[in-house]
Every structure is written in structure tokens, then in C-alpha cells.
Amino acid sequence: NAGVTQTPKFQVLKTGQSMTLQCAQDMNHEYMSWYRQDPGMGLRLIHYSVGAGITDQGEVPNGYNVSRSTTEDFPLRLLSAAPSQTSVYFCASSYRDRDYGYTFGSGTRLTVV
Amino acid sequence: DAKTTQPTSMDCAEGRAANLPCNHSTISGNEYVYWYRQIHSQGPQYIIHGLKNNETNEMASLIITEDRKSSTLILPHATLRDTAVYYCIVRWNAGNNRKLIWGLGTSLAVNP
Numbered sequence: 070n071a072g073v074t075q076t077p078k079f080q081v082l083k084t085g086q087s088m089t090l091q092c093a094q095d096m097n098h099e100y101m102s103w104y105r106q107d108p109g110m111g112l113r114l115i116h117y118s119v120g121a122g123i124t125d126q127g128e129v130p131n132g133y134n135v136s137r138s139t140t141e142d143f144p145l146r147l148l149s150a151a152p153s154q155t156s157v158y159f160c161a162s163s164y165r166d167r168d169y170g171y172t173f174g175s176g177t178r179l180t181v182v
Numbered sequence: 183d184a185k186t187t188q189p190t191s192m193d194c195a196e197g198r199a200a201n202l203p204c205n206h207s208t209i210s211g212n213e214y215v216y217w218y219r220q221i222h223s224q225g226p227q228y229i230i231h232g233l234k235n236n237e238t239n240e241m242a243s244l245i246i247t248e249d250r251k252s253s254t255l256i257l258p259h260a261t262l263r264d265t266a267v268y269y270c271i272v273r274w275n276a277g278n279n280r281k282l283i284w285g286l287g288t289s290l291a292v293n294p
Contacts, residue, residue, distance in 0.1 A: 073225075104284075111269070111284035112226070159225050170216065170228030171282075 071095050075160050075174035082150040082181045090145040090177050092160030098172070099165035101143040105129065105156040106176075112159065118143055119165055150181045186270045191289040194264075200257040202288050204270030207251040214273055215246060216282070217255045219266040226269065229255065260292045 076091045094101065102117035104127075114127030118137040132154060134146040143162075147154060157178050161171040187205040194200040206215065216231040230237055230244045232253075237244045243256040257264055269287040 109286070111286055112282075113284070114282070161225075170218070170231060171226075173225030173227070175225050176223070 073160055073162055073172050073174035075158075075177050077177060078175065079178045080180070082147070082179065084150060084152060084181060086150050088147050088150065090147070090158055090160075090179070092143045092145065092174060093141050094143075094160075094162040094172070095141065096162065096172065097140060098162035099140065101137065101160065101162045102127070102171075103133070103135065103143070103145045104159045104161065105154075106159060107156050115145065115158075147179075150179075152181045155179060155181045185283070186272060186285050188268075188270050188285060188288045190286070191291070193291050193293060194257075194260045196262060196292055196294050197259055200260040200264065200290060200292070202255040202257075202268050202270075202290065203252065204254070205252045206270070206272050209250050209272050211250075215244065215250075215253050216271045216273060217242070217244065218269045218271065219264075220269070220287070221263075221266040229268075260290075262292050262294065264290065265292045266290060 073094045099120045103115040104112040106112050113129050115129055115133050116127055116135040118124045121137050121140050124135050124137055137143055157176050159176050160174040163171045214231050214233050217229040218226040220226045229241050230239055232244045232246055246253045267287040267289050269284055271282050273282050
């Protein structure tokens with residue numbers, strides 16, 4: 070049981086490049102979400118999904134896209150990276166109807182230069 | 183979602199109980215109180231949650247005041263591994279609303 074797996078753990082991008090942060094969970098959780106964490110700020114929700122084929126925006130969705138084609142995977146796409154997107158990104162998942170709290174991945178540290 | 187107020191930092195001696203307070207004076211009747219912690223550079227870890235009643239699990243106890251405007255997370259015998267940032271969050275638990283609003287939390291230092 071791997072829980073929530075995020076890849077890569079570290080990434081450096083040049084301004085304007087695109088990339089996809091991967092998130093996979095093996096717990097059959099319906100709900101998945103992406104957060105970013107910046108120094109001096111709490112975690113902020115980017116996008117979330119309550120099941121395959123359903124996504125919605127969080128607090129800070131601009132510059133990011135998501136899709137949910139399977140229950141297991143919830144990739145986050147940066148369309149054209151900007152230095153303001155330098156952050157630590159966390160993926161989290163949970164059951165939709167049973168509230169045992171979220172399981173978080175170990176994070177992706179992204180630097181945009 | 184209701185906002186929460188927590189002290190910026192706290193110290194605790196190893197082996198003693200750590201009591202972390204949280205103020206959520208604008209909480210509404212159907213909002214749950216959640217506690218998570220984040221050990222340096224790791225993903226947040228769920229600890230406990232509750233609505234009205236006090237709760238206890240293998241990690242901690244959660245005491246919620248009768249008016250639900252504040253709560254306290256208790257780590258009964260703190261160890262060095264409990265050094266972390268502790269987040270108190272309130273969230274409406276219904277349907278598709280899953281937007282946890284995170285504050286800056288309390289940085290707990292457990293000292294030998």
C-alpha cells in the first residue's frame with residue numbers, strides 16, 4: 070500500500086516551459102486535490118476532484134490545469150511556468166463519503182528560473 | 183469556512199503533555215474541526231477531527247468547548263518526533279465542499 074505517490078520530488082523549469090506533476094493513489098479514494106505551499110503562507114488549494122471526470126477550481130487555479138480520467142491519477146499541468154509558481158506542491162486524497170482525513174503525498178519542490 | 187487563530191509557536195518538554203489551542207469563534211453548526219501536522223519538509227499528516235464531542239485516538243485527544251468556539255489538541259506524552267507545525271482547520275462537511283482553508287499553524291518545539 071503506497072498511499073499517495075508524487076513525482077518528481079524535485080524539478081527546475083525555465084520560464085515558459087510546461088510540465089506535468091504526477092499524483093497517484095492506491096486507496097480507491099474518490100476525492101483528490103492539489104495544494105501549493107509557499108513560505109509564510111498556509112497551504113492553498115489549486116484544484117480538486119470528487120471523482121473521475123469531475124474537477125473544480127480551488128483558491129489559486131490560474132496557470133494550472135487538471136484532469137481526472139481515472140480514480141487513481143490526478144495530474145497537475147503547468148501550462149507556461151512562471152517564477153511565481155516556484156513552490157512546494159502537495160497532492161492529497163480522501164474518501165468522498167467517509168471522513169477519515171486527507172492523505173498527503175511527500176510533495177514536489179518546483180523552482181522556476 | 184470559519185477562520186482559525188493559533189499561537190505562532192510553543193515549546194514543550196519531552197514526556198510532558200503538549201496542549202495546542204485553537205480559536206474558531208465564527209464556526210457554524212455543521213463545521214468540523216480538523217487537526218493536521220507537518221513535520222519539516224514532509225506532507226501534512228492527519229491527526230484527528232471532531233464536531234461537538236471530545237475525541238481521542240492513538241495520536242492525540244481533541245477537546246472542543248461547549249460553545250464550539252475553541253478547541254485544544256492534546257499530545258499526552260510529547261516526544262522529539264512530535265516537533266512539527268500543527269494546523270487547526272474548520273471545514274463544512276457536506277457534499278462536494280472540500281475546501282480546507284489552512285492558516286499558518288503553531289510551530290511546536292519539543293525539547294529534551
